Amino acid sequence: MKDKIVSAEAAAALIRDGDTITTSGFVGIGVPDLLLKAVAERFAETGAPRDLTLFFAAGQGDGKEKGLNRLGQDGLLKRVVGGHWGLIPKVGALAVSGRIEAYNLPQGVISQMYRDIAAGKPGTVSHVGLGTFVDPRLEGGRINDVTTEDLVELVQLGGREQLFYRGFPIHVALLRGTTADPFGNVSMEREALVIDNLAQAMAVKNSGGLVIVQVERLAARGGLNPRSVVIPGALVDAVVVADPEDHMQTYATAYSHLFAGQFRAPEGAAPKMALDARKIIARRAAFELPVNGVVNLGIGMPEGVAAVAGEEGLLDHVTLTAEPGVVGGQPASGLDFGAAINTDAIIAQNAQFDFYDGGGLDLAVLGMAEADAQGNVNVSRFGTRLAGAGGFINISQNARRVVFAGTFTAGGLDIALEGRRLRIPQEGRARKFLDAVQQITFSGKGAQAKRQPVLYVTERCVFELRPEGVVLTEVAPGVDMKRDILAHMGFAPIVGDVVEMDARIFADEPMELARDLLHLDLADRIALGDGGRHLFINFEKLRLRSLEEVAQIRARVEEVCAPLGRRVDVIANYDGARIDEDVEADFAAMVKALEDRFYGTVTRYSSSAFMRMKLGETFRRDAAPHVFETAAEAKAFLERR
Missing domain, CATH: 3.40.1080.10 (Glutaconate Coenzyme A-transferase)
Incomplete structure (x- = not known):
């Protein structure tokens, strides 16, 4: 085991012309800014390394100078395969103008490709991207006309269309952590995210490449708890210690104990949004x-x-x-x-x-x-x-x-x-x-x-x-x-x-949305009226998404109707209601069971023709679909019965 602590300049000198590099980061979190700065400065001074392939998942930049924007120089990059480009306009300008080969692939697929490259697989198979610009039947993820190689292929597996994203070796990883020991073991206790650091390090190591990690501090040999180590030293070739200005927790925050999970913020700590x-x-x-x-x-x-x-x-x-x-x-x-x-x-x-x-x-x-x-x-x-x-x-x-x-x-x-x-x-x-x-x-x-x-x-x-x-x-x-x-x-x-x-x-005041979404008002929505002759069910603007919510409604109806010892006629208001397809069948079955136990005649109404049609379809087999346009029509039907 050797001491792996080196300067940023020495680390940048390890990158060769034509290498494929990958970098960690998400917006301004976990971006190895000192390492990127050192690579950019070396290229500006010496013209090397040049013709690099950059492979990254999430966007890494502030939309101006930081992050991957530092690499946006003619000649430094030859090809870029990335997930999000909006925060790196300098590199984006190279792509749009055709000065580099460029691909835009789904961030999640690239994230998973790191693992597949580490595992020695030829690439990643996924349904993600079908029907979008990534699909080779459309654009294949290519950004410009100088980009001609196909990295995405349409395949059939198990009788289903899939996309095959071709893998390739990665020669250098520029990653970031919090603390390293001289062996290169790296922890991330002050970072807001862990991102893909381990998978990237494994992918590069198994490609025969070099893993370089930027940290903010050093620990003694054996000073890290092994359960805190995210990147094992066996995967790390060099460690660079950064000054605070090149190692902010995010591009907006130097360091927050809250983002690191060291403390919890009190309820209501976040500022209230203006009503715009x-x-x-x-x-x-x-x-x-x-x-x-x-x-x-x-x-x-x-x-x-x-x-x-x-x-x-x-x-x-x-x-x-x-x-x-x-x-x-x-x-x-x-x-x-x-x-x-x-x-x-x-x-x-x-x-x-x-x-x-x-x-x-x-x-x-x-x-x-x-x-x-x-x-x-x-x-x-x-x-x-x-x-x-x-x-x-x-x-x-x-x-x-x-x-x-x-x-x-x-x-x-x-x-x-x-x-x-x-x-x-x-x-x-x-x-x-x-x-x-x-x-x-x-x-x-x-x-x-x-x-x-x-x-x-x-x-x-x-x-x-x-x-x-x-x-x-x-x-x-x-x-x-x-x-x-x-x-x-x-x-x-x-x-x-x-x-x-x-x-x-x-309106500026709180909406009391919890009452609606948690169904805290079911006692008001489901109640007896007209001297106990009718059960009124008000589902106006109610959204049913889960079996738990269906069970809440059933329990409330049972609570009201079970003590009556007789059947009761029902008027149900479905104005603005929404019932997810996943629970439609269960909702209809629940209503049928309640009709069998407690209900006499049931009428439903909604001013929406679409909702009336949906109710007719939902209750066609399991309950009588008496669906009207207004409350007056629904009540008149009951009176006639």
């Missing part, structure tokens, strides 16, 4: 939060959902996650994105994507830069502006439900709130709902094929992807549908039974 377009959108998206479910919140507009969940007291009732490995707690935003406070666990990024890809997410709330008539969404490419997909494809393609969140137009949009009504003094310059998106990052056709529920939430309206197409379902109070919505779209959506968005979204 971003919060309006986040509030409407929060209505979709599944109680006891697992949720991913994307970067940008969806970050506000975490703040709204905190304000509404919902963080204890939902598990929020972020793709680099955050489980539980409240994710941070901006250049702190990827970090979180009050977490339950921090796991490896590749393991998080395993969970996501297998369908573990109950809900994903993601950004929406462009959407089109087919339900496709683009967040990755806009002419010469290259954002990259990041984890968007993995997450959106595999979540059980998806909410895309974004303003209705972009560029100069101004809104005003007047008594819980929305007014638009100035429209945005750019349309976001187009006839066809510039690049398919999410496939509407793919979502329809697997009946994946999809919503598109804006500050003024909500659309839903249904088998017949994109349907306008909700409009904000105060908004004129023709003037403020249809006139600013590149396609004509299907106009369904449009209802007003919940007025509470547009």
